[in-house]
Amino acid sequence: xxxxxxxxxxxxxxxxxxxxxxxxxxxxxxxxxxxxxxxxxxxxxxxxxxxxxxxxxxxxxxxxxxxxxxxxxxxxxxxxxxxxxxxxxxxxxxxxxxxxxxxxxxxxxxxxxxxxxxxxxxxxxxxxxxxxxxxxxxxxxxxxxxxxxxxxxxxxxxxxxxxxxxxxxxxxxxxxxxxxxxxxxxxxxxxxxxxxxxxxxxxxxxxxxxxxxxxxxxxxxxxxxxxxxxxxxxxxx
Amino acid sequence: xxxxxxxxxxxxxxxxxxxxxxxxxxxxxxxxxxxxxxxxxxxxxxxxxxxxxxxxxxxxxxxxxxxxxxxxxxxxxxxxxxx
Numbered sequence: 525x526x527x528x529x530x531x532x533x534x535x536x537x538x539x540x541x542x543x544x545x546x547x548x549x550x551x552x553x554x555x556x557x558x559x560x561x562x563x564x565x566x567x568x569x570x571x572x573x574x575x576x577x578x579x580x581x582x583x584x585x586x587x588x589x590x591x592x593x594x595x596x597x598x599x600x601x602x603x604x605x606x607x608x609x610x611x612x613x614x615x616x617x618x619x620x621x622x623x624x625x626x627x628x629x630x631x632x633x634x635x636x637x638x639x640x641x642x643x644x645x646x647x648x649x650x651x652x653x654x655x656x657x658x659x660x661x662x663x664x665x666x667x668x669x670x671x672x673x674x675x676x677x678x679x680x681x682x683x684x685x686x687x688x689x690x691x692x693x694x695x696x697x698x699x700x701x702x703x704x705x706x707x708x709x710x711x712x713x714x715x716x717x718x719x720x721x722x723x724x725x726x727x728x729x730x731x732x733x734x735x736x737x738x739x740x741x742x743x744x745x746x747x748x749x750x751x752x753x754x755x756x757x758x759x760x761x
Numbered sequence: 762x763x764x765x766x767x768x769x770x771x772x773x774x775x776x777x778x779x780x781x782x783x784x785x786x787x788x789x790x791x792x793x794x795x796x797x798x799x800x801x802x803x804x805x806x807x808x809x810x811x812x813x814x815x816x817x818x819x820x821x822x823x824x825x826x827x828x829x830x831x832x833x834x835x836x837x838x839x840x841x842x843x844x
Contacts, residue, residue, distance in 0.1 A: 583802075584830055591827075620830070627832040634778050674775065674833065708776075 527754045529555040530568030532598065532614075534589045539575035539611065542731040546747055547572075550734050553751060560592035569754050570607040571598055573614030575667070575729055585628060585670045586616030595621060607651055607750065608723045612668055615715075615725030623723050624716055625683065626675035632708025636669040640740070641706055643714050643728060644694040647687055650717055652724045654749040661698045662691075662742040664728040666706060671727040673709040673716075683716060691715035691726055762843040763808045763816035769829045769836045770801040804828055807843065816840050 529547035533540045540557060547555035558565060565571050578589035589595070595617075602608045602623050610618040618624045631637060640663050648658040656662070675683070683689055691714040695704040705712045707727075715726030730743030771777050777799050784798035806823075810816035817840045829836040 583828070587827065587830070619832075627830055629775065629833060630778055632776065632778050634782055676774075676832075708778075 525755065525758065526552070526554045527570065527751050528568045529553060529570055529572060530558045530565050531555060531572045531574055532558050532560060532565075532594055533574075534560045534576065534578035534592060534613075534617075536578045536580055537574050537576035537613070539613075539729065539731060542729075543572050543574050543611070546731045546734045546744075550744065551747055551751055558594060560589070560594045562594050562597075564597050565594065565601050565606075569758075570609060570750055571601060573598070573608070573610040573617050574731075575612030575614060578613055578617065581670070584620065586613060586618075586620040589613075589617045590620040599623065602718075602723050605720065605722050607754065609652060609750065610723075610725035611729055611731065612666075612671075612727055615727055616670065618723065618725040624718055624725050625679050626673055626716070628670050628727070629672040629674050629708075630670050631668070631672050631706070636667075637671075637706050638665070638667040639706070640665045640733075641714075641728060642694050642696055642698070642704065643691040644698050644700060645690070646692055647690045647717065650690060650721055650724065650749075651753040652717070652746055652749050653690060654753045655745045656749065659698060661694060661696070662745065663740060664730055664733045664743050665740075666728045667732075668707070668727055671707045671709065673707075673713045673727070675710060680710060683713075684711075686719055688717050688719065689713055689715075690717050690724060691728070763810055763813060763840050764843045765806050765808055765816065765820040765838055765840045767804040767806075767820065767824050767828055767836055767838050768801060769804065769824075769834050771799055772833055772835055775833050801834075802828075808840075813840055813842065
């Protein structure tokens with residue numbers, strides 16, 4: 525049975541086809557691009573909000589995409605337990621839509637950063653990390669100007685208490701240090717999951733590290749996890 | 762018709778690297794006395810409302826729901842009748 529990926533296309537999305545390619549060609553699953561003006565995500569198993577610059581990043585990154593017609597149904601889908609995965613700009617849309625806590629500020633260096641970084645898997649066994657080990661180090665690229673995750677102290681404590689921090693920026697050996705934090709994110713946070721465990725957002729781009737031709741395939745673990753989790757889940761139902 | 766002006770500012774607890782960079786520029790110009798540069802946003806809009814109270818209410822709602830993100834920003838509004 526193939527898992528159906530639905531990838532939302534906002535005006536200004538530019539990693540939508542990369543995600544589609546990974547889902548369909550690399551993973552051999554079904555994938556469909558969903559135009560943001562559509563009113564329903566249809567019968568997909570997982571929704572991806574891809575990277576890019578939706579609405580030109582006007583006002584705040586993700587602030588306007590949140591009001592695209594499709595987002596009503598994405599919120600409904602998420603609230604019903606559907607798997608939703610926001611990558612980069614998709615993460616920014618998820619926090620603006622209130623599906624994940626916090627906000628993504630301008631990088632502390634003020635520079636747009638495009639490079640490979642190391643991530644430590646803080647939480648394995650989620651719908652998005654079932655193929656990862658806790659403490660495992662993944663090498664995945666980032667490409668953003670506004671990836672500086674911030675939240676107030678109380679929310680940060682809650683994220684830590686409920687074990688919702690999935691990825692942290694770290695060095696090659698897996699040690700979380702200030703030097704390995706590319707953008708100033710609080711507590712080196714690179715990706716978080718909601719309390720229910722069905723909505724995840726991350727700034728790094730796993731879809732850019734999934735094809736062997738690029739010599740980096742660590743990102744594939746995230747996509748493999750989604751497929752494995754959803755296949756197992758559908759067999760349980 | 763009413764004319765609203767909305768000032769969106771970063772909360773004091775939020776670091777403002779943009780403001781810091783501008784402050785550096787100001788100091789390079791020789792104005793060493795300038796401190797605490799913070800960058801915000803200014804939005805103006807017209808509201809077709811029956812009263813000032815209604816125009817204020819609409820402006821406030823739009824600011825809360827879209828123009829400012831309460832996690833990192835505060836806002837203040839002024840509403841004037843447009844002649």
